[in-house]
Amino acid sequence: MSPFVLDIRSLGRRAGTMTQVHRTVSCDHAIGLDLIGIPAESDIDLDLKLEAVTEGVLVTGTVSGETAGQCARCLEPLGGTVTVFLTELYAYPDSTTDQTSDADDIHRISDDHIDLEQAVIDAVALDLPMAPLCRPDCAGLCSECGVRLDAAGPDHGHEVIDPRWAALKDLATADGPGETGDDTAGDGPGSGR
Template sequence: MSDQRLRSSSAVTPFVLDIRSLGRRPGTMTQIHRTVTCDHSLGLDLIAIPADSEIDLDLRLESVNEGVLVTGTVSGETEGQCARCLDPVSGTVNVFLTELFAYPDSVTEQTTDADDVHRIVDDRVDLEQAVIDAVGLDLPMTPLCREDCGGLCVECGVRLDTADPEHGHEFIDPKWAALREKFADPASADAPGPARDAAGPTG
């Protein structure tokens, strides 16, 4: 992450932490407890922590030889929709973070690709991407309102859990439907069956 990117992100994200008071002596640590909000959702397409909802941070920042080790929990209320029936679903996500932020002049910073390690910039750490990754990995790809949700009828879209027990649709292969229409007798189809039987043979 470049200096410019971190400076711009600090104005809009609550996940940037100032670590100047921590110092660089290994073993020095501090605790952070705060409740923040984010202007965008955190999670997946079908379920996420909604934008502007509260996110609880309970973290420990510890100075180590190569940087600052951040550990602790991030939690928030989630909202989304069932992947089968599309009804609303809600819950709580509670993830544990363990992230090393490397000092600018450390061996880790100099020998590790930019995408493989977080970095300390201007005595600050930005937890946002770490939180996004952890929350995304913890949430289900296919959230369900309940494990045995019946989903929706593929023909008409009605929710099967509330549909009539006899709910169903007659399916006729299009090629057979065309033959049935071709050879159907409209007159006989409209006439009542018993009446036709009662007429009997003529002679």
Template sequence: MSAGSGSASRPRAAARRNPDAFFVLDTRSLGRRPGTMQEFHRTVTTKDRIGLDLIAIPKGSDVELDLRLQAVSEGVLITGTVAASTEGECTRCLEPFTGEVELDLTELFAYPDSATEQTTEDDEVHRLVDDTIDLEPVIIDAIGLELPLQPLCSPDCAGLCAECGVRMAIAGSDHGHEILDPRWAGLAKFATESPGTGGPDAGAADPDH
């Protein structure tokens, strides 16, 4: 681990973030009086891909934040929705597809001097730093839990043909393959090699020729 990458360095790193930009919210206008609320709406363009291996919010996509910030005794409670477009690869037919993800967000960010901040570990609760809230790690975790591990282009995707690999969606209803009993495989091979009544050397075996 490089110097300055531990938990003790996180407040200093967070303090350098740009307030009220990207996924960072400035709460100074909210104040700390319990019960005070603010509506918050923002469209954020992602700097990186957010999601799983087979499905994610692509880099450069718009993420819609529709949130409510509420001051409580221990910090700021964030509630609302996060919505964005997704791109993925179907695990049945392997075709790319697009979709939408929308999740409900409920998260408490503790004040630096609160009992919650003083009695919890760094990874147990999120914290305000210099009156700002960084939603990015919360959204990354929430999106990862919301997206399916095995995404499908449609719930009824028929996948690929097990015999030839063609997509069943375009193969047609009459698509199929004749399955030959392996016990008859030798006879079938003999028949294809001998279009007449005998094998390819049948004429040479005739004593009259």
């Protein structure tokens, strides 16, 4: 059984009945986005309140865990903590909410158990940045050589020659700068010839 599945039989169905859940679980797969998330087998802390309401069980509280990933600009490793706030209704099987809601619109109670996993996955993914940065002004990688620009120094650069002008550079190098090979420059007026 998934560590995110909670048995709610002790809660009963009387509206207003509540219980607290404090536990640390781990998941066999990472939770988050491509560049950052809670790694597989990491501790995830659940601090939740389960309250029986007319239509089901209302789950509120926090879920937190340590994150790991890499900077979207320079690809350096980074980490931190994510804390998300859950407010999810799990509908009783015979409730009006269950009968009038589409399958994907609401969570449901199954055999007196609620499964928090999808709610946690969705909440964590929405809270994490799509493009995490090691710091807001990260300069990223050099587009020519791939070196980290923060480590390369301010004088790092590459001479980039437009391929359309490359042949002219070869000509200038062969003749020397300013040399045209034309020795008739002295034949003009005032040259003395």
